[in-house]
Amino acid sequence: MPAWFTAFLSAFDLAAPLALLLLPLPFLAARLLPPERMGSSGALRVPATVVMGSARGDGVAARGRGRSFLIWTLWAALVAALAGPRLVLPATALPASGREIMLVMDLSGSMERRDFAIDGETVTRLTAVKRVGTDFIRRRAGDRIGLVIFANESYVAASPSFDTNTVARALDEATIGLVGRSTGIGDGLGLALKRLVPATSGEASDIPQATSKVVVLMTDGANNAGQTTPRDVAALAKELGVKVHTIALGPRDMSNADGEQDVVDAETLREISASTGGTFFRVKTTDDLIAMADSIDAIEGGRAKAPPVPLRQDLWPWPAGLALLCAAGLLVARRKA
Incomplete structure (x- = not known):
């Protein structure tokens, strides 16, 4: 047999195979039901000589056979449709992890500094973060992932979603100055916790709760804006069971600033990750940035193939359409009779 026919047979299925037991029902009815008694019908009995005089016998027989064919085809098509x-x-199995990850990214003015390199060209810190971050997001298929950006203010650039391409696009479109130019680390982290743990606000959700909630916090400065302090929000994250990975961005930090302004507070970030069970990363170059993304991808691994959901394509409209055509044919034949 041709390969396409074999593939068709292997994929063919019936939603209600027991409906096929209805096929012999007209035969059983003809056998088991009592015949109609003479005189019980209102039809007029016409002598055979009159019938033979009005139409040739072979024409009547042909019309009878054609009508019987349409009736039986109609019945078989209806049963097949039922x-x-x-x-x-077959459907491709998607990876699933049960994780919910919020990326919290600094969008302050210091992210405009050109001290990173990509392909031998000096670029801003934000450009390097976008290049590595969008790749990281797209690799996290199977996670619900979202994005919070912060400076003077904080806002959710992308709500947690399985649509990693949309979240990656939101990161790529982030612009410095959109929410100010200062560094409100505490408020950014707090907003991420609010979106990760909506049950605290009493909101109901149809989305299953993730088994693991993670925040990836990246900044190149120290907290100098907002209403909350990073350490206080870290204590809340620990209480809520949210793990926070922290990334200190930039070649210098407060321990070796040498008079440079707006350097990263690496010590506070290290304390945040340690208190919540996360990992601290010190990123000074683009290579460090790439290694950091690979490390977090490995730490938050454990993705497995979800059970594939079979895709079903219904074929019942075809026999149903055939039954409709047969019914139309019987109606036309009756009008011509």
Whole structure:
């Protein structure tokens, strides 16, 4: 047999195979039901000689055979439609992890500094973060992932979603100055916790709760804006069971600033990650940035193939359409009779 026919047979299925038991029902009715008694019908009995005089016998017989064919085809098509023929097609199994990850990214003015390099060209810190971050996001298929950006103010650039391409696009479109130019680390982290743990606000959700909630916090400065302090929000994260990975961005920090302004507070970030069970990363170059993304991807691994959901393509409209055509043919034949 041709390969396409074999594939069709292997994918063919019936939603209600027991409906096929209805096929012999007209035969059983003809056998088991009592015949109609003479005189019980209102039809007029016409002598055979009259019938033969009005139409040739072979024409009557032909019309009778054609009508019987339409009736039986109609019945078989209806039964086939009731059986629910369909094709069960294989579906690609998607990775699933049960994790919910919020990326919290600094968008202060210091992210404009040109001290990173990509392909031998000096670029801003934000450009390097976008290049590595969008790749990291797209690799996290199977996670619900979102994005919070912060400076003077904080806002959710992308709500937690399985659509990693949309979240990556939101990161790529982030612009310095959109929410100010200062560094409100505490408020950014607090907003991420609010979106990760909506149950604290009494909101109901149809989305299953993630088994692991993670924040990836990246900044190149020290907290100098907002209403909360990073350490206080870290204590809340620990209480809520949210793990926070922290990334200190930039070649210098407060321990070796040498008079440079707006350097990263690496010590506070290290304390945040340690108190919440996360990991601290010190990123000074683009290579460090890439290594950091790979490390977090490995730490938050454990993705497995979710059970594939079979895709079903219904075929019942085809026999149902055939039954409709047969019914139309019987109606036309009756009008011509």
